[in-house]
Amino acid sequence: MSNSAASSKSVIWDWITTVDHKKIGILYFLTGLFFFAVAGLEAILMRIQLMFPEMSFLGEQTYNEILTMHGTMMLFFAAMPIFFGFMNFIIPLQIGARDVAFPFLNNLGYWLFLFGGIILNVSWFTGGAPDAGWTAYAPLSSNSPGHGVDFYVMGLQVSGIGTLMSGINFLVTVINMRAPGMSMMRMPLFTWSSFVTSMLILFAFPALTIGLLLLMLDRIFGGAFFDVGLGGNVVIWQHLFWIFGHPEVYILILPAFGIFSEVIPTFAKKRLFGYTAMVFATLIIGFLGFMVWAHHMFTVGMGPVANAVFAVATMAIAVPTGIKIFNWLLTLWGGRIRFTVANLFALAFIPSFVMGGVTGVMLATSAANYQFHDTYFVVAHFHYVIIGGSVFGIFAGVFYWWPKMFGYRLSEAWGKWFFWLFLIGFHLTFFVQHFLGLMGMPRRIASYLDGQDLNDLNFISTMGAFLMGIAFILLVINVFISRKNTTNVNDPWDGRTLEWSIPSPVPHYNFAQTPLVRELDGLWFEKMNGDGRMKAAEPLDEIHMPNGSILPFFIALGLSIASFGVIFTSWIVIIVGLLVTFAAMFIRSIKEDHGYHVPVSEIKADQEVEK
């Protein structure tokens, strides 16, 4: 690993200024895992509070804060960044590119995400975290006393800007940076689903931006959007939030679908069944994701026709999703299935996610929704789709791509303990919550009374949460004890796609020569019909690479300073923060940086070492 500019600087400086999509991917991934652990701990605290009736483990206010932070952290600062980590690391490798389209923006996106997460969590130390739920419905949020909700608004705003940039970056990368022969319909499904995810990000996040802007203006600058006394309307927040929020849950599930579509063919030793149908099903899910947001608002009082329209649109989503489920099953059918940890998660995903899907259709029935609304039935439903879908997808991806990302294989034995404990814990926690909900236990309430038949099921649920916590600890141990498994890391699973054609750890320029892709599952095609290596699309030549930059760090830092200025209403701090941001942007604009070239001698030296 060498480039003259970076090696002279310290390691930390290198990681702060890096524009290498692989390093940024790892940063996203590890930060996301950290926030995942924090938010998971918050979940366990909540479950302890609910273990017995009328517990006083957490106070009501603390419970509300932890509940809000658990949801917000899990969605925005754990699940999404982990997927961004995979996307960053894997997409360029899968399409045969040397980097993403905008390495600078990529770095900026990471810092905005991290600073957003920091802003949100600083709230714990300044008099209380946000307490209005992750949906922050007005007027609860617009009237919430203290600064908690302000931290929510600014933290999400800052990280949301970064997310939007990353989305655009991935879109352009996929469209413009594909290797010769890699047509759209030869792209691996993970890249396809990330591409559709990026479109969802592009169209969904601006609605959140405006929602948060209105909430900020109401809370801090005297706006009247949600003040009914001045003619405001609180339903506007719900619409804006869910116009963002429903696509957001697809942003969380589609990359997981993509990971399963990589893992299942690899471990069934079969080409993905119905590739074209899979691509179009992904696109249709993405499209329908924008047509159904109001099913979160059936009880608001939009009226029967509006409810019916959104109910039917919601149920329609079951069709493309069903197509996907059947395609995965038919990929497995007749395959030589290997039960690795990655594949176990993929196999467990199918029934778990189908359960979440079925309760989804139940909830979509707008008349019945009045009964389910705001009960634990909803909690059970969305945890079945988010854990059974997204989190299983993340863990499948962790075990599948770990050798490529970190150069060693995670232990399969420890991994299987982790898998079974997590699977059992997950179903134990959330299966019983369906019944708690049907029995009438409302969600988001800090406690429940004795003698209402809720005790046993709540106790079981808490035990399940403990099991998931123990399982996660096993994963962390696995990460540390497996570090010596550095053999057979280039292509440990007999892979099908381009990322397995290059060495692990990946050289910083990815491909010494841009590969020529001749078929879907390009590497597998070469394994069957060629010499097992990708053909080169260009002669060995110098490689042009971008230079690192510290400017993104300062752009993000300035915005964070300004955010604190907004939260504590100090115009001086706001102006200072914005000045830092605009100065960094200004320098970026006027200073041309054309990068550097990796000489042929260095590429050849790397190849010698590899042999």
Add this chain to the structure above:
Amino acid sequence: MAHVDPSAPLEGKASKETERKLKRESRTQIVSFVFMVFITTTAFLTVASDVIPSGFAIPFILLLASVQVIMQLYYFMHMNAKGTGWVNALIWGGLFVAAMTVAALMLLIGITKY
């Protein structure tokens, strides 16, 4: 391999064909501009003169606005050029989502039930 210096000024002139094309384009753009001024003025006059009933005026000026926006997008911003498939797809995608948002916030905020 000789590297291209991206900061060097570009030399030479546009080819004859490019010049011809640009001349034609200038003419198209001026015509579109005049047309846009015309429809803008029409829209303002429609509202300013009190003779035209609002039942006609409202859809009419909305139509004029749409025409003008499409002219901006396709002539001034060249969305009609070759190789703009993705651009068209995502701009119309954005317009579609925006239209849904506007409709929902006008109709479904709980004041009138549908």
Add this chain to the structure above:
Amino acid sequence: MAQNEAITPQILPPNPEKATLEGRNKYLAFWFFLGGETVLFGSLFGTYLGLRSSTEGGPGPADLFHLDLVFIMTMILLTSSLTSVFAVINMKRGNFKMLLVWMWATVILGLGFLGFEIYEFYEYAHQGLGYGVSAFASSFYTLVGTHGAHVTFGVLWITTLLIRYRKSGITLTNAPKFYTAVLYWHFIDVVWVFIFTVVYLLGVGG
């Protein structure tokens, strides 16, 4: 590094903004950004339309808006769209000087527009339309103000480019920058078309 190499003179391509991969990336990314901005303004328009009759006894659209002022602002912005079109045509023609001239014209028209807008907000505030007076006031100022912030950013951006590249000639690096700035400027005009129709004309006539 690139500086030591023999440099072959760069001949002006027909579309200098899309002659390099960086340029093509920038072009595409900026359009996609505008797709996102469409939703952003859509949300603001929706909020305004949902709240525009909620004047709660404060001044309303019919009391405030003066069509003659808005007409002038519209014409200024429309003309600035044309000047930026001419700038791009001159860029493709290889006429750097005229590119600068037309871009400066765009900036000046943009400043003129901003001046009118500031005057307008000042007037409304004078007539009792404070930001938090009613939901209508908040949503009006937020929608039109966000557009104004876009104009301000566009003016600053184009001015930065004009000063930075005042002597450089057209290069493969700055052609995409000018081009995207012009796209941004057109987009600002597109948004204004909806604002003058939906906010002002419907405010007075509907």
